[in-house]
Amino acid sequence: MANANLTHSHQIPLGKQVAYSSYQLGINMLWYAFSTIAVFFYVTVLKVSATEISYGMIVYGILNAFMNVLAGHWSDRTHTRLGRRIPYILASGLPFCLTFYFLFSPPAVSNDGLLLYFFLLTFLFDFCFTLVALNAGSLFPEMYQEEKSRAFVSALQQVFAIVGLILGVALSKSLGESLGWSKVAALFAGIAFVSIYVSLYGSFERSGQTESAFHLKEAVASTFRNRRFLFFVSASFLIQFSTTLCTSVSSFYTKYVVSMTGLQSSLFLGGIFIVAIPLSFLWARLAVKMTTAKAAFLACILYIFTSMALVFDHAVWSVILTGFMMGIPVSGFLVLLNILLAEVIDHDAKLTGRRREGMYLGMNGFLVRLGLSLQYAVMAIFFSISGYNAHLSVQSVRTIWGFRLLIGGLPVVALLVSLILLLAYQRLHNLAKLSDEATTLQSGHSNPLFYLHKQ
Structure with a gap:
């Protein structure tokens, strides 16, 4: 985790490429587990009104779409000693994992209280998810600007993402019902915490972005x-x-x-x-x-x-x-x-x-x-x-x-x-x-060394 001024992405060691890509495991596992079981848990286990949650999620989905744009804009306008993206990952990674855990460890309150608790925790969870996922993803085009490395790391990220997706979709419900929702939420949050902060070992921002x-x-x-x-x-x-x-x-x-x-x-x-x-x-x-x-x-x-x-x-x-x-x-x-x-x-x-x-x-x-x-x-x-x-x-x-x-x-x-x-x-x-090639050729013709190479 540092600012760097690497000219070619292929200088990044394989271990750091793997470390950076690992964040996909955590964010996908928690996101897909949330999508798969959160509403199910509150409706079927806690007996919160399915209709009220459904209407609330429609409104929330529209508001959340705009939150993505604002989070991206804030990130681009941020300038700190640690860079533009890394501070957000550092600050949001732990709250992201904790809010997932607390979503499945609700207090003993009335149904109206549970509904309010669900939407409050969902907002905090999704807000932290956006900050982590958007900023970690924003590092990718900046860190890997060479074609082959960019393609390889994109594939590497998807391996972690698919594993996280399978865990979040296939295991969350069955484990929650057999081991207990709170225990499984703690396990998933712990795995996500490790993957997000390990990814910072392989993350950097190029210097000179001023x-x-x-x-x-x-x-x-x-x-x-x-x-x-x-x-x-x-x-x-x-x-x-x-x-x-x-x-x-x-x-x-x-x-x-x-x-x-x-x-x-x-x-x-x-x-x-x-x-x-x-x-x-x-x-x-x-x-x-x-x-x-x-x-x-x-x-x-x-x-x-x-x-x-x-x-x-x-x-x-x-x-x-x-x-x-x-x-x-x-x-x-x-x-x-x-x-x-x-x-x-x-x-x-x-x-x-x-x-x-x-x-x-x-x-x-x-x-x-x-x-x-x-x-x-x-x-x-x-x-x-x-x-x-x-x-x-x-x-x-x-x-x-x-x-x-x-x-x-x-x-x-x-x-x-x-x-x-x-x-x-x-x-x-x-x-x-074609335009780039024409520009290069034109600048080459204006360079005296061009004629030496032609001879």
Whole structure:
């Protein structure tokens, strides 16, 4: 943990690359555990009103989207002896872990008191999560500016992220019910604490980042003037909408469309991430070999074909196989979107003379949160028009085909639009590369040494 002035990212030792990437384990484990069991715990165990929590979470989700932008802006405008990002990680890591623990160790109060306690702790937890995740993520484009190292570390981060996701989703509920919610929360918080603060061993900020930051209005306007960012964030929005819609609908799909046991359903979803871990490094190599946007284009095409299979699958084994196949493009999305955003930030730094990782990650987080709201809106519309009846164990043919189109049809439409956006991004990338080469050639001609080399 220090300020550094490294010219090439490949000088960073492997141990520090692993240490830095390890923060993904902690933040993903706590975040996905919170998403999986927090509402379940308060509604089914503590008997808090599900309706009141649901309405509160909708309002909170919108407010939280704006919090991402403000946190990114604050980070960009911070200047301390330890840098811009590291102080936030140092200060927020422990509260992030403690609020997770206290969420599952509530006081003995009335239901209204528990509801208030839930939203207060959720706000503190999510606020600290944003500060840790955004600032740790903001270090990545700054620390790793060389193409191969950036791709490798992005893959390394996703290995830790997927392990954290599996632990948070697959183990949190079963361990909570068997060992006790408070004990499991303490265990998870302890693991996250270690991973976040170990990551600081491999973290640094490059010296010389002394340029003055934009004011908020100017920062937002400048971000949306970056055409590369607009193409990237629109494609990313649709990609993440498609993948989260798949995971949300999968529970209904495996209950009503192709009836599966709990173990078989776990194999379907788990297979996606089991395949994704080893393939992360393959996608990192492809990003270097064929450009990141082209690799993301390939991942979209693969996802389109695999998700279409879910429209027609009728056998348990074919659904599980489709899940394993889906892990191939999902692995690509996890690695490549991270690198694409880093490229966007590099391009912005050339245009503005400022490194604004905080604003870009904050704005990206803002749009991702809105994407989740869109997903819930789509599902709400579907439930209202499809004839779905929660009291029926067998749904109508119309409802079943609705689930098939939700999980395998709508994502195809979204990803076809993503392909167009990625092509537009690649075109801008090519034009910028040609411009850089022309500038280099022109400066070479004006340099007397150019003629010596030509002779």
